[in-house]
Amino acid sequence: MPTVDPEAAAEAGAAKGGAPSFIARLAASVSDPVLRILVGATLISRVGRGIFLTVTVLYFTFIVGLAPHEVAIVLSAASAAGVIASLAGGWLADRYSAKRLIVLFTTIEGVALIAYVFAGDFVTALVIAVVCGLFEQGANSTRSAIIARAFTGESRVHARAVLRTVTNVAIAVGSGLGALALAIGTAEAYRVLIAGAGVLYLLGIIQLVRLPSRVDAPARVPAEPVTTETGSVDAEASAEAAAADRRAWRRHSPWRDPRYLVLTALSAVFGMQFGVAELGVPLWIARETTAPEAVVAALLILNTVIVVIFQVPLSRGTHDLRVAARVSGIAAWLMAAACLVYASAAGLPIGFAITVLVIAATVHAFAEVLSQAGGWGLSFELADPVQAGSYQGVFGMGYTVGALAAPLVVNATAISHGFSGWAVLAAIFLASGLGTWWLARRAARTVEAAAAAGAATGTGVTPAA
Structure with a gap:
């Protein structure tokens, strides 16, 4: 069953005159x-x-x-x-x-x-x-x-x-x-x-x-039993064919895909940004700034509003490896900047502190939206479709590990060492985000080179990224 273009109805409505309504777009x-x-x-x-x-x-x-x-x-x-x-x-x-x-x-x-x-x-x-x-x-x-x-x-x-x-x-x-x-x-x-x-x-x-x-995953077809000329089953040859089938299946494992494992690790590190919002920012506000603690709730609401409004439109096109690379790189710089702006709120008068925190939270929210969009595109496009579930499981595991590590890392950097700790966090996010940018661009070049080679030989076959 073919999938439906999610923008088709809205575009059709716009073609008839006027911009589509919010309900139509939804x-x-x-x-x-x-x-x-x-x-x-x-x-x-x-x-x-x-x-x-x-x-x-x-x-x-x-x-x-x-x-x-x-x-x-x-x-x-x-x-x-x-x-x-x-x-x-x-x-x-x-x-x-x-x-x-x-x-x-x-x-x-x-x-x-x-x-x-x-x-x-x-x-x-x-x-x-x-x-x-x-x-x-x-x-x-x-x-x-x-x-x-x-x-x-x-x-x-x-x-x-x-x-x-x-x-x-x-x-x-x-x-x-x-x-x-x-x-x-x-x-x-x-x-x-x-x-x-x-x-x-x-x-x-x-x-x-x-x-x-x-x-559901397509049903796996087991290797056919090997028969002799007399029609009886050759047990040894059948066992060898079954073993070859299992080896072929294992070759599609994400654990045999170094590029995907590197992507998972980089995404796990960048995913610690959620720990910054959930732990680092509230503690920083309470301990080091003059802003009232109620600002924590306001910043969470601001984050939610930005995600709800911008996640879908800013995710468009990130199935393309070069677009995914670009948004991942932008997210890296935004997150690094957000860390430094959060740090600068310490010691400011209450009005300036609140303003700086709102700016930092806004930049952070857009870094979150873009990093998620780029990560999703890469996690799907760089995965082997034969074991799509295992690939998504490995990618999800990375985020879970990042969530486990985030409280320790945030406490050991920003909370324990102040501005210098925030600077270390900024460097961590910048390195992981730019690492994702580099990996995605390299994957895009590989795909483009394979497509060009296929066109030159007349096969027209483009290998998976």
């Missing part, structure tokens, strides 16, 4: 049935995610009664479990039905969220958190494999951009609902909202079961 952006299903499921479940993210730390602390170090262990264990699950989810999506996997993973995650209302001690909370971390990341890798197979070229990046936009909107709504529990402050209010978050995950399954079979 409808056009989800014109593909698979994308509509994923958007519906994401919109529902991510509201639940927003609720949970808002109340989780305070729930563990005030309702379950965990000590701060126990809360840290629970959250770290969930993140560590996600590293394994990212790989496993992609690996499984190459071998089994991705549709059934994402339904199963989402179901278990929803039930596990509801189970939090019964957590009364550290061990129970730890076990539930690990289960949630495993199946959340497993579902994320499976979703990426579905996108890789259900869409092609620019449509894949567009789908990721739309889903990220919807995720931000839904989490913002969920955070508002989660604030109800914080305002009421009773154990019952916390438990009702956490249970509601789990129910929303389960409601999202109503959409996921409608996914078509084209999101």
Whole structure:
């Protein structure tokens, strides 16, 4: 089934006269049935995610009664479990039905969220958190494999951009609902909202079961048994043919693709920018600037607004390797600049400090949007389609590792050493972003050279990037 150009309807409307309305553009952006299903499921479940993210730390602390170090262990264990699950989810999506996997993973995650209302001690909370971390990341890798197979070229990046936009909107709504529990402050209010978050995950399954079979990996055809002239099966030759088939399959593994592993590592390092926003900036504002702590919430809202407005339009064209290289390079310079501007807010009068922080957060948000767009394009275009799930699992694992490392790196640089620490962070982001830029440009040259060689020989064959 061919994919639908996400801009077709909007362009058709514009051709008839006048610019298309916002509603028309929104409808056009989800014109593909698979994308509509994923958007519906994401919109529902991510509201639940927003609720949970808002109340989780305070729930563990005030309702379950965990000590701060126990809360840290629970959250770290969930993140560590996600590293394994990212790989496993992609690996499984190459071998089994991705549709059934994402339904199963989402179901278990929803039930596990509801189970939090019964957590009364550290061990129970730890076990539930690990289960949630495993199946959340497993579902994320499976979703990426579905996108890789259900869409092609620019449509894949567009789908990721739309889903990220919807995720931000839904989490913002969920955070508002989660604030109800914080305002009421009773154990019952916390438990009702956490249970509601789990129910929303389960409601999202109503959409996921409608996914078509084209999101699944093509069935692997086993090697045919080798027969002798008399018609009997030659066991030794058949075993050798089966072994050759397995070796051919393993040659498509992402672990045998150094370029993709380097891309994953560079993206993981740049992905620590989320740790800057979640940990570094709030601590910097509270400890080193005259700005009120309420500015933290304002900057998060600003980030969400920029992502919602600009993620889809700025992701266009990043399926092209040279475009992906360009936006990755721009993101590198923007993120480095944001670090230095954040640092310069220290010691300023309150009005100037707030202004500088807003500028830094704006630059940071655009760096985030562009880096995500470039990373998505490269993660799809440089992957071997034979094992699309495994490739997306490895790429997702990189981000999970980066998220685990971010608190340590941000604390060891910006928080511990002030301006010089921010300068080190800026250098880290600049190096990783420009590394991605270099890798993408080199890949583009390889593809162009292969295309030119194919044209010269008359084969017309362009190898995959």
